[in-house]
Amino acid sequence: MAIEGLHHIGIYTRSVDESLIFYTENLEFQQQWRGIVDHPTGKLDVAIINRGGCVIELVRPADLSVITPKAGPVQHVALKVSHIEEHVEKLERRGIELHPAEIESLPTLLNGVKHIFLYGPSGERIELAEEYNAGSGTPPNKLSKGP
Numbered sequence: 001m002a003i004e005g006l007h008h009i010g011i012y013t014r015s016v017d018e019s020l021i022f023y024t025e026n027l028e029f030q031q032q033w034r035g036i037v038d039h040p041t042g043k044l045d046v047a048i049i050n051r052g053g054c055v056i057e058l059v060r061p062a063d064l065s066v067i068t069p070k071a072g073p074v075q076h077v078a079l080k081v082s083h084i085e086e087h088v089e090k091l092e093r094r095g096i097e098l099h100p101a102e103i104e105s106l107p108t109l110l111n112g113v114k115h116i117f118l119y120g121p122s123g124e125r126i127e128l129a130e131e132y133n134a135g136s137g138t139p140p141n142k143l144s145k146g147p
Contacts, residue, residue, distance in 0.1 A: 008048070008055040009077055012067045013122040016045045019058045022121045023049050026094060027079065029056065054079060069123050076117065076125040084114050084130040091118060107134035 013019040016034075023029040029049040037044045042062025049056050056077075061067065081087050084103055091098060099117040106113045112134030117127050 006055075008057045010057045010059055011077075011120070011122070011124050012061050013058050013120075013124075014060065014064060014067060015121065016047050016058050016060050018121045020047055020049070023056065023058070026091060026096060027051065027126075029054075052080070067122055071125070076127050078115075078127040078129045081128045081130050084116065084128055087128055088116060111135065 011019070020031060020034075024031060029051040031047060032050045032055070033046075033048040035046060037046045039062070044062060045060040047058045049058065088098060088103060096118055099119075103114050103116045106115065110131060112132045113129050114132060115127055115129040117125055120126055
């Protein structure tokens, strides 16, 4: 018996349709499966989306009160990206609010990480993260928007 890897990340959502639009149009995920799942708590509207081997299960629970705005033990989901600045520009053009407003550089995390956060339609916190080699002497690309 051995753990083979991460199977999927489950995210509760108030609307699977709205979440599908958000993840496919803004983060370029592709829908892999959609259906109604019989569950002990009731019938669940579920969609499975995939991007680069990252599988997310979008679930509209039978009891919507289980979706809370409070952070739980899983603080965020981080998506690995290249050319983070291009992603940020695209999201800003679509009116998606980013937190903080500028890309942050963390040169002491791993070999260096640039990152920024956004929120999904049901309040899920999503991080876009790009690794760079902080020890290479080559600074990362422009880290902030503006003049």
